[in-house]
Amino acid sequence: MAELIFFSGTMDCGKSTLALQMDHNRSARGRRGLVFTRNDRAGQGVLSSRLGLSTAAVEAAHDTNLYAYSEAALAADPEIDYVICDEAQFLTEDQVEQLAAIVDELGVDVFAFGIATDFRTRLFPGSQRLIELADEIRVMQVETLCWCGARATHNARTVGGEMVVEGEQVVVGDVTPDEEVAYTVLCRRHHRARQAQAVPAPAIASA
Known part of the structure; x- marks a missing residue:
């Protein structure tokens, strides 16, 4: 039986790497x-x-x-037997429904990869629908760390180096701190404190 499986985790936990590995493993064995x-x-x-x-x-x-x-690809190549969808959090609810239909009506396994919540700790609509529809949800096992060393559980957005919790849900950025819009991962405590990086200790004046 074909299945819809949702792989989820914070940024930097290896979702895209796993998606690439799954595609490589299957194609290396003649699957398409x-x-x-x-x-x-x-x-x-x-x-x-x-x-x-x-x-x-x-x-x-x-x-x-x-x-x-x-469906069109399968008609042209009946040997297709899996679909991989990365960055699935950005899909619309209708597109997630379409992934479920690929499984149920075309009999093709679908592996979707994405983060569950945005920088405001709110579910992405695509991820929410995947959680509701998936046959299985797999939480990524690669542990990401907050700057403090605790396990990171939340995604955070920074603008000009400062953490923000307002703005458009989807703004493409990177994880390099010199980017105007960048992303990082934090533990819940530091996300709630709006602290995206360690605060330097105050200088101690010498006598």
Whole structure:
């Protein structure tokens, strides 16, 4: 039986790396699949990881019908037996429904990868619908750490180096601190404190 499996975790926990590894393992054994992504840091039509690995992918735009695309691809190549969708948090609720239809009506496994919550700690609509519909939810086991050393559980956005909790839900940035818009991961305590980095200790005047 085909399944819809949602792999979720914070940023930097290896979701895209695992997606690439799953695609490689299957294609190396003669299996064929489709790879979708959306708003990847490397640009359109690319699934990339921060380790420097990448592969070509179909850009799932806001109006892309994932079911219709997969159905047409399957008609042209009946050997397709899996679909990988990275950055699945950015999908619309309808597109998640289309992923479920790929499983139920086309009999193809779908592996979706994405973060559950945004920089405000609110569920992305795509992730919420995946949680509601997935046959299985797998929490990524690679542990990410807050700057304090505690386990990171929350994603945070910084603008000009300062953490923010207001703004558009989707703004593509990176994890490098010199970017105007950047992202990091924090423990809940420091996310609640709006503290995206350690505060330097005050200088002690010498006598």
